[in-house]
Amino acid sequence: MKCFSSTGLTLPFQESFETGNFNSNGWTNINQESDFGWEIAITSGTSPGTRSARLPYYIDFQTGTRDYLISPSFNLSGYSSVELSFEFAYQQRTQGLTDSLILSISSDCGESWVRVFEAGENNFHSFATAPLSGSFFTPQLPEEWCVASSFIDCINLDLSGFAGMTGVRFRFEGYNGSGNNIYIDNINLTGELAEVLPVADFNANGNLQVCLGEPVIFTNTSYNNPTEYQWSFPGAIVDSSEVFSPLVLYPDTGSYDVELIVSNALGSDTLLLESYITVLPIPEIFITIEPDSVCRGTGAQLEASNGIAYFWAAAPGLGATYAQSVSASPQNTTNYVVTGLSEFGCTNNASATLTVINPPQTPTISQQDTILICSPADSYQWFVNGLEIEGATSQLHVPQVNGNYNVRIFNAFGCTSISNPFNVTDVSIEDFQANSLIQVYPNPADRILNLEAKSPIVEYVIFDSTGRLIKQASANKTKTLAIQTDELVSGIYTFRIQTQQGIQSIPVAVIR
Numbered sequence: 001m002k003c004f005s006s007t008g009l010t011l012p013f014q015e016s017f018e019t020g021n022f023n024s025n026g027w028t029n030i031n032q033e034s035d036f037g038w039e040i041a042i043t044s045g046t047s048p049g050t051r052s053a054r055l056p057y058y059i060d061f062q063t064g065t066r067d068y069l070i071s072p073s074f075n076l077s078g079y080s081s082v083e084l085s086f087e088f089a090y091q092q093r094t095q096g097l098t099d100s101l102i103l104s105i106s107s108d109c110g111e112s113w114v115r116v117f118e119a120g121e122n123n124f125h126s127f128a129t130a131p132l133s134g135s136f137f138t139p140q141l142p143e144e145w146c147v148a149s150s151f152i153d154c155i156n157l158d159l160s161g162f163a164g165m166t167g168v169r170f171r172f173e174g175y176n177g178s179g180n181n182i183y184i185d186n187i188n189l190t191g192e193l194a195e196v197l198p199v200a201d202f203n204a205n206g207n208l209q210v211c212l213g214e215p216v217i218f219t220n221t222s223y224n225n226p227t228e229y230q231w232s233f234p235g236a237i238v239d240s241s242e243v244f245s246p247l248v249l250y251p252d253t254g255s256y257d258v259e260l261i262v263s264n265a266l267g268s269d270t271l272l273l274e275s276y277i278t279v280l281p282i283p284e285i286f287i288t289i290e291p292d293s294v295c296r297g298t299g300a301q302l303e304a305s306n307g308i309a310y311f312w313a314a315a316p317g318l319g320a321t322y323a324q325s326v327s328a329s330p331q332n333t334t335n336y337v338v339t340g341l342s343e344f345g346c347t348n349n350a351s352a353t354l355t356v357i358n359p360p361q362t363p364t365i366s367q368q369d370t371i372l373i374c375s376p377a378d379s380y381q382w383f384v385n386g387l388e389i390e391g392a393t394s395q396l397h398v399p400q401v402n403g404n405y406n407v408r409i410f411n412a413f414g415c416t417s418i419s420n421p422f423n424v425t426d427v428s429i430e431d432f433q434a435n436s437l438i439q440v441y442p443n444p445a446d447r448i449l450n451l452e453a454k455s456p457i458v459e460y461v462i463f464d465s466t467g468r469l470i471k472q473a474s475a476n477k478t479k480t481l482a483i484q485t486d487e488l489v490s491g492i493y494t495f496r497i498q499t500q501q502g503i504q505s506i507p508v509a510v511i512r
């Protein structure tokens with residue numbers, strides 16, 4: 001049985017059994033044989049009311065068994081005298097058969113007991129309140145109770161030996177002699193307060209060390225009947241209090257004195273505990289994310305620092321919970337929160353956001369004349385039959401061979417997307433290489449387009465993609481020519497070149 005020495009009822013205490021039951025009134029009813037034991041009975045003859053506690057030993061034939069009714073715990077500190085009184089009623093069934101009522105006291109919440117009263121009928125009115133009767137005894141009149149019995153007086157016990165103690169309980173014990181019923185009622189525990197100075201005492205519920213930001217709740221264990229309390233908490237946000245058990249918050253780390261002055265009409269007492277409360281620092285936790293933005297589908301590494309252990313709050317894409325360094329691959333931009341623990345056992349949180357960048361929309365390829373055109377993006381890389389084409393990094397591409405072409409595009413953040421394959425079948429390698437009158441390069445062109453002809457060049461004409469004439473110029477019958485394309489806006493043009501052998505039209509892309 002756990003004994004809370006500083007708790008317990010104070011005096012006066014009264015029990016008339018008129019309301020509730022044993023349990024709800026704080027009593028413990030022990031009936032070891034689980035047969036007949038203490039019970040609430042309807043009676044008359046006592047005041048107030050109609051209910052008392054009964055041991056029905058008239059119908060309990062288990063001679064020699066015992067039943068216990070144990071009071072709640074009392075705090076008798078500060079009392080100089082204590083008295084217990086109670087009323088009882090008992091009637092013998094026959095001479096020679098008697099039952100006993102025993103009263104014991106505990107000052108350790110019920111661990112051990114001291115017997116302070118015992119009574120059994122000796123045929124000379126040592127316990128019975130009413131004349132002998134062979135029937136089930138239920139008192140109806142005051143004369144059948146000790147209060148007006150002509151046989152015996154009620155019990156009044158001086159328990160001053162227990163004054164000043166805590167964890168005090170008293171216990172009514174019945175000893176079954178298979179005689180007749182025992183009743184008790186109107187139990188009174190009273191006391192007189194000692195005329196002594198109050199004593200200041202308190203504790204911090206084990207919170208002698210707290211982390212910054214945590215309140216300290218003080219428990220007031222002062223005794224000898226103080227009536228006023230004056231607390232001092234130098235360094236606290238609110239540095240004084242007059243409440244019984246205050247809650248105190250400190251704004252900074254450090255060690256703090258606590259003082260309590262208690263007083264009553266007789267005087268006062270001071271308890272100063274120096275450096276009693278220590279407020280510990282909370283750690284400043286950091287998170288680094290590398291990289292702090294990723295393309296969807298790729299991950300980043302999150303690393304916490306400045307603690308000795310870490311806990312990551314559940315979040316999408318998180319690779320671990322209890323680790324300093326965790327991976328994260330979320331589908332969307334996500335905020336991550338870590339709790340870090342310091343060497344002092346204090347915690348703090350940090351948070352960081354990993355930005356997830358959408359990949360660009362899947363590009364599409366179209367063909368104009370012999371040139372492939374990709375939908376707009378920030379940058380490009382062309383592939384043919386799955387192989388990267390070196391240098392083919394423009395929006396336009398002039399295929400040199402037949403095959404399946406893809407283009408991978410990149411947005412400004414480097415996130416990529418790849419097109420579906422585009423099949424090219426109309427490149428005539430033989431024509432181009434063997435029968436072509438002229439080769440042009442680079443194609444796509446930037447600022448210069450070089451012409452190389454098998455015979456001298458006479459003239460060239462440039463048309464835009466709508467067929468509009470852009471430029472017409474004669475050449476000096478050289479086999480090579482460098483044409484300035486600076487003035488041409490990006491787009492696809494047709495260069496119609498006349499040599500002495502004939503005329504050939506070549507689509508040329510100009511890209512800036």
Ligand SMILES: [Ca+2]
Nearest residue numbers: 016051052185
């Ligand atoms: Ca009663």
Ligand SMILES: [Ca+2]
Nearest residue numbers: 033036037067
């Ligand atoms: Ca029993």
